[in-house]
Amino acid sequence: MSPQRLYPPCQPLCVKPCVIGIGSPPWNTSSVPLQRTRHGFWCRARPAHASSPASGCSNTNSTPTDRPERYKARWVVRGFNQRPGIDFSETFSPVVKPATIRTVLTLIATHTWPAHQLDVSNAFLHGNLSEQVYCQQPTGFVDPQRPNDVCLLSRSLYGLRQAPRVWFEHFTKHVISLGFVQSRADTSLFILHNSSDIAYLLLYMDDMILSASSPALLQRIVTQLQHAFAVKDMGPLRYFLGTEVHRDRHDFFLNKAKYAAELLDRASMSNCKIATTPADTKSKPFSDDGKLIADASDYRSLAGSSSVPHPHTPDIAYAVRQVCLHMHAPRDTHMTMLKRILRYVKGTLHLGIQLCPVTTPSITAYSDADWAGCPDTRRSTSGFCVFLGDSLILWSSKRQTTVSRSSAEAEYRAIANANLLGELKINLPKATVAFCDNVSAVYMSHNPVHHRRTKHIELDIHFVREKVAIGQLRIHHVPSSRQLADVFTKGLPTSLFLDFWDNLTVATPTSRLRGGVER
Numbered sequence: 001m002s003p004q005r006l007y008p009p010c011q012p013l014c015v016k017p018c019v020i021g022i023g024s025p026p027w028n029t030s031s032v033p034l035q036r037t038r039h040g041f042w043c044r045a046r047p048a049h050a051s052s053p054a055s056g057c058s059n060t061n062s063t064p065t066d067r068p069e070r071y072k073a074r075w076v077v078r079g080f081n082q083r084p085g086i087d088f089s090e091t092f093s094p095v096v097k098p099a100t101i102r103t104v105l106t107l108i109a110t111h112t113w114p115a116h117q118l119d120v121s122n123a124f125l126h127g128n129l130s131e132q133v134y135c136q137q138p139t140g141f142v143d144p145q146r147p148n149d150v151c152l153l154s155r156s157l158y159g160l161r162q163a164p165r166v167w168f169e170h171f172t173k174h175v176i177s178l179g180f181v182q183s184r185a186d187t188s189l190f191i192l193h194n195s196s197d198i199a200y201l202l203l204y205m206d207d208m209i210l211s212a213s214s215p216a217l218l219q220r221i222v223t224q225l226q227h228a229f230a231v232k233d234m235g236p237l238r239y240f241l242g243t244e245v246h247r248d249r250h251d252f253f254l255n256k257a258k259y260a261a262e263l264l265d266r267a268s269m270s271n272c273k274i275a276t277t278p279a280d281t282k283s284k285p286f287s288d289d290g291k292l293i294a295d296a297s298d299y300r301s302l303a304g305s306s307s308v309p310h311p312h313t314p315d316i317a318y319a320v321r322q323v324c325l326h327m328h329a330p331r332d333t334h335m336t337m338l339k340r341i342l343r344y345v346k347g348t349l350h351l352g353i354q355l356c357p358v359t360t361p362s363i364t365a366y367s368d369a370d371w372a373g374c375p376d377t378r379r380s381t382s383g384f385c386v387f388l389g390d391s392l393i394l395w396s397s398k399r400q401t402t403v404s405r406s407s408a409e410a411e412y413r414a415i416a417n418a419n420l421l422g423e424l425k426i427n428l429p430k431a432t433v434a435f436c437d438n439v440s441a442v443y444m445s446h447n448p449v450h451h452r453r454t455k456h457i458e459l460d461i462h463f464v465r466e467k468v469a470i471g472q473l474r475i476h477h478v479p480s481s482r483q484l485a486d487v488f489t490k491g492l493p494t495s496l497f498l499d500f501w502d503n504l505t506v507a508t509p510t511s512r513l514r515g516g517v518e519r
Contacts, residue, residue: 075138077159093164096188096202099394106391110357115211115237121230123206127156127166254312255352274347278319279491290333299330317397354507358389365434368485383488397488435478
């Protein structure tokens with residue numbers, strides 16, 4: 001793929017246009033902040049310590065729309081040269097979960113609170129390093145008097161392996177000092193509860209969603225954050241992590257139409273024939289069916305990119321999961337499955353998830369399992385979806401980690417997975433209701449006599465039965481024709497698949513749909 005396909009024409013592909021001003025004038029002025037990074041960020045050191053990562057200059061522009069919003073130049077170190085245990089230790093940095101975002105937006109819609117998007121400029125530069133890290137002087141800003149000296153970093157820079165982690169730790173300490181409490185269910189969710197004042201803060205790297213019970217409280221929190229960080233209030237939430245957010249008086253509508261259109265263009269399928277479903281009703285193919293693809297990089301790239309819209313598109317969750325299982329050795333049959341997903345995406349660009357207000361907080365889950373559906377391992381594919389009121393907030397489609405010895409066991413493991421939603425700490429006036437289309441799995445959750453025959457799933461049984469015994473969970477049978485979780489375990493006929501659309505709150509921006517099934 002050519003560089004022109006990857007970058008907008010206004011973005012330089014090397015450091016020189018930014019540093020010496022070749023090209024568009026905005027790039028020339030954008031390089032000025034690089035000269036200020038020395039103060040408090042690094043000091044000069046002798047070249048004897050120059051065994052750590054070298055550095056380069058990366059130029060990026062933020063484009064939430066088709067037109068560039070601003071021009072930025074950053075000093076980005078080459079973190080791939082860092083040595084584990086010497087230049088860095090821990091690198092993991094948590095990010096907010098998609099299910100948490102949907103849950104919080106549902107609560108915001110319920111209370112009609114304001115929701116703003118915040119952006120932190122140069123977020124990674126706020127982290128303090130605990131390790132000694134040296135790098136070369138940045139290109140274009142080498143000291144002519146001491147060109148052989150290197151830089152000893154005291155603050156994190158973009159490109160360092162530990163930069164996201166130290167930024168998250170620094171931000172967490174600050175918001176806790178403001179009175180927020182870090183959620184144990186999702187460490188990127190911060191909650192402020194002071195008498196009648198309530199605020200939610202969601203963090204994903206340098207992007208934030210902030211909502212508060214009053215506009216005055218929201219503005220006060222923004223001001224407090226701006227005292228510590230270069231925080232920009234982007235106004236009401238409209239575009240977050242590539243997801244378009246539309247809000248009317250009652251609902252939120254989330255979709256990734258812009259990203260999906262770019263994905264189709266990248267795959268040269270913008271004018272392809274539309275498919276009505278993302279997966280056919282045939283049996284799952286074996287891993288060695290068909291001929292090996294000569295160049296697997298295109299398949300892996302497209303399959304990985306197809307999974308990006310998945311957090312807000314439950315209708316393709318199962319199909320995307322199946323094509324991602326064959327990334328190690330894709331064949332032409334698997335490529336056909338992948339192209340079918342893209343053909344389906346072509347016809348559903350306008351669809352998204354609708355999050356509705358909750359009148360009475362209640363959680364309803366649907367779980368299903370395609371017993372021994374994998375032809376290679378005979379493992380079951382489990383799927384579940386969870387509603388908060390009428391809003392779909394959580395779903396999953398994955399192959400179970402162990403082989404189930406019966407269809408009832410497969411359903412039972414799926415029920416256990418659906419109960420993970422309890423980590424969200426929502427106060428519910430009544431028990432969670434889980435619907436399952438396997439009678440044996442329903443009986444096992446209530447009848448201890450079955451335990452002797454099911455010792456191999458004893459842990460899952462005890463987990464579910466404990467919730468049932470204390471009244472936090474009720475399991476009911478639902479006919480297979482109304483089992484919404486079937487969408488996440490197998491390919492469905494077109495009529496049944498389209499019938500489940502409404503129940504999964506997959507809608508257009510102008511639709512007002514109701515989730516769940518009639519009970």
